[in-house]
Amino acid sequence: MSSILTNNSAMVALQTLKSVNSNLQKTQGEISTGKSVATARDNSAVWAISKVMESDVKGFKGIADSLSLGESTVAVARNAAETVTDLLTEIKGKVVAAQEENVDRAKIQTDIVALRDQISSVVNAAQFNGLNLVKGTDDVNILSSLERSGDGTVTAANITVARQDLTTTAGTYGNGDSLAGNITSSAASIDSTGAANDLELTFAGSATDNLVVTLNGTTFTQAFDTDAATTVGALRSQINQAGLTGIAAGGSGAVLELANTNSFDNFAVSWDSGSTNTVAVTNNGNSADDATAATGTGNATLVYRAEEVVLSNAAKVNEGDSYRITVNGNDYDYIAGKGENMADVARGLKTAIDNGAETGVSTRVVQDATTDEWKVLVDYDGSDATAGATMSLSDAGQEGGVASGGLFGLDNIDATTDAGADAALDNIETLIQNSIDSAAAFGSAEGRIETQSNFVSKLMDSLKAGIGTLVDADMEEASARLQALQVQQQLATQSLSIANQAPQNILALFR
Template structure:
């Protein structure tokens, strides 16, 4: 049946043409934009994912810039620390030269002062965009990543760069909680009289024939039996003094008591004894009787140095701002700990502080280890002083101070005297190590930042590739599809034209 009101063939042809045109329009859009998903209506789920990933790419590009800025800042600090290390090494060379007595120490001191001023200049200038990592103690955080959790939560991740204070500031003593229990001075006074550094051996000869054997730091003597204990001890006195041990003196009281005295500032000696047979030795070390009483067998003890000990805790944690003090004759010498420091750092800082003081005849040394604890040994040679036979020694500690600089004590190196030259040689080693540690810390941080920067660049490329996989059009496929759709469009147009001409045949029925 034919109808002039309803042309079914034309309707079918029109729908076909509309479908072809829709596909052709989409294909042309893919070719012109290069994307298969250009808007949310193309594929809402894929479009949403791609937009999240694009925002991450934008963020990571900002992170890359942050890392570049941070790497440059750390590089400046590393160069400053390395330069400081080189300058401190030159200072060490000057101090070594000053150990000789027949040199012009005043001229050497002038050179040291110039090198010190150069270090101050380097530390002050080591800033990038106003940020100086070799001054102060506050850590610096460099944005390094954006971590997206499965639930969509984004967390910023930082690389923390520890500041390495290479200034010479003395710090500010704290006013907080007491830390007095972490530091203990060994005696109320330090002196040069030999007190508290002697060992008494009281010998009792009961067998009537045994020899007495003694060793001092490996130097052995044998005292043959002779009449009685007193005579044997007198003989022992002569043999020990004949050894020529520096600072060691033996004396006998004529009744069988041998006293060994050590006048060395920091050197201690091991004393071994073997009374032989049934003979006995009663030991009194530094004014304290041996708790074991009389010894019938061999034994040993330590003849300590003349210096007094200021012992630091083996268990207490050191926090930034912890302030420790050694007082000599009422003069306070402080060291305030910085971030990440240990009791060894505190001990070396206190040594440096005392060395920088004006105490005539006072010398110091750091002894000990992490297991047994660190000590500051303070010695006083009364022959060089005018204050009398002894000097008072005290200690204290409080939290809440402002940390001393990593090169604390550099300003006070003075090689114009024997004592100053000796102290400077020891203290400059600590300063060099602090500077080396600072340079190593910055080098490690710079390496990590560089690695993260390379990773971020690679990650951005991977994200871009992933986004392209999701939304980019396959141009080869789109091109081929365009050709096919253009042919389909022509055919559909022709089909619609034919369908529209079909009702014309009805006119022939009315002729």
């Protein structure tokens, strides 16, 4: 049936043409924009994903800038620490030269002061955009990544760079809770005569007994002479005439009193009277190892003259923990910095005492081979006429201080005297190690930042590629589809034209 009111063929042709035109418009849009998903209308899910990823790319561009800034800042600090290490090494050379007595120590000290001032200049100038990593103790966070969880939550990740304080500040002693339990002095005073740690051997032998005493491998043998007192007196003379450094044999009657006045060197002692229970032993201080009873034979250790300030190896060291050794009424403090331990505290206290003005006082830091505890050994040689034969010794500790600088003690290095040159040689090693540790820490941080920067660059490339896969148009396919749709458009237009001509054929029926 034909109708002049309803042209089904034209409607079909028109719908086909509309469909072709719509596809053609979409294809032309892909070609002009280069995207298959240009708006949320094209594919809302894919468009949403792509926009999230594009925001991440934008964020990572900012992170790349942050990493570049952080890397430059750390590089400046590393170069400063390396320069300080070189300058400290030069100071060490000057200090070594000052060990000789026939050199001009005043000129050497002038060179040391110039190098010290240069170190201060380097530390103060080592900033990048106002941030100096070799001053202070607060850590610095460098934005390194964005972490997106499955629920869409985004958190920032940081690379933490620890400041390495290379200043010479003394710090501020704390006023918080007591840390007295972490530091213990072996005595309340330092006796320059060594009497505090001497060993008394009381001989009660008979005519058949010889008395043999060995000191650090040197053996003294005395045959019984008249009585015990005469025998001990003769042995006493033998020991004193041998001229053993720092060893004095004293006492009276049948008592042989052995004292060690060496600052930091122990002496081994053994004895043999030839019979049982003929030597009574009296131990003063901590000089005896196993001489605990009257016996014919035995051995002990004559401990060095210096007194010990023992630091607990069970205690954790926190930033601001303040420790003090008081010698002759004068306080010498060290305040721990971030990440330090008892070894650092011991060396800091030694430096503080060495920088003081105590005549005849010398120090050494040792670690106990048995307990692993760190000890500051403090010795007094009796040369201070005002103090006399002994100097008082005490200790203290409190929380809540302001940390000493990593080069604490550098300002007080004095190579103009024998004692100063000796102390400087030991202390400069600590300062060099501190600067080396600082440079190494900055080097590790710089390497990590560089690695993260390279990763972020590659990550951005991967994200961009992923976004392209989601939304970019396949131009080869779009070109082929465009040509096909153009042909379809022409055919649809021709079909519509033919369909529109169909009612004209009805006119023929009325002619």
